[in-house]
Amino acid sequence: xxxxxxxxxxxxxxxxxxxxxxxxFRKQLQAACQERLVLRKDVFQDCLVLxxxxxxxxxxxxxxxxxxxxxxxxxxxxxxxxxDAEIVIPDGNGRILLPKRYLQMAGICGExxxxxxxxxxxxxxxxKAAKPFMASEDFSASLQEVLGTAWDEETVAEEDVENKTAxxxxxxxxxxxxx
Numbered sequence: 001x002x003x004x005x006x007x008x009x010x011x012x013x014x015x016x017x018x019x020x021x022x023x024x025f026r027k028q029l030q031a032a033c034q035e036r037l038v039l040r041k042d043v044f045q046d047c048l049v050l051x052x053x054x055x056x057x058x059x060x061x062x063x064x065x066x067x068x069x070x071x072x073x074x075x076x077x078x079x080x081x082x083x084d085a086e087i088v089i090p091d092g093n094g095r096i097l098l099p100k101r102y103l104q105m106a107g108i109c110g111e112x113x114x115x116x117x118x119x120x121x122x123x124x125x126x127x128k129a130a131k132p133f134m135a136s137e138d139f140s141a142s143l144q145e146v147l148g149t150a151w152d153e154e155t156v157a158e159e160d161v162e163n164k165t166a167x168x169x170x171x172x173x174x175x176x177x178x179x
Contacts, residue, residue, distance in 0.1 A: 003032050003052055005116030010126060012111050017103055018095040021050075022114050025121055026094045037096065040085040041105045047115075048098065048106045048123040055119045056085070098123070 009022040021029070029035070029052060038056035042049050051059065063081060067074035088096045103109065111126035134142070 003028055003034065003055070003119050005118065005121050007114070007116045008129070009114045010111065011114060013098060013103070013108065017098045017100060018091075019098060019112060019123075020093070020095050021090055021121075023094070025114065025116065026090070029090075035089060037088050037090070038085050039088045039096075039098070039102060040081075041102065042122065045122075046106050046125075046128060048102055048108070049117075050088070050096075050121040050123065052119070053087070 005025055005028065007022065007024060009024075011019050011022065013019045029037075032052065032054075034052035034054060036053040038051040038053060040049055040051075041047075060082065063078060067078055069075065086099065086102075088098075090096050098108070106123065106125060107128065108123070108125045113124045113126050113129035115122040115124060115129065132139075
């Protein structure tokens, strides 16, 4: 099951740094049997990222696959990536503990926003997430650049197969299996 989180939900950490994972996100995690999460600071932004454990391992494996174990710089990069991560397990009430060092790294002190980001969940200090992440002009120009002209051949081919299949045609690879 592929998890896709969507939403922008406010929450509050308690004095111990515990925070409730929003109910919608908890339900998705439970449905996917993802009890263990991995927490790390985002590589690019001042926020925290929660990875379902299976997503974390896929990400970690992808990075490891691209790195050479016998290259000192690659080893340092991998070490930094994994050493900044920690397993967190929600308690019976659906709360996780955000360790103080992570709260400090992300500038979180009280109110937070959980933002669903495809297969991960970001945790932002509320005041940082209250501002737009991009100026509206930059956002629309970037979307136009990425989506307006980026119809690659693979996307068109996938749509052709879907349309032909929906119309009753048999995809070529399936027809060859029949023949």
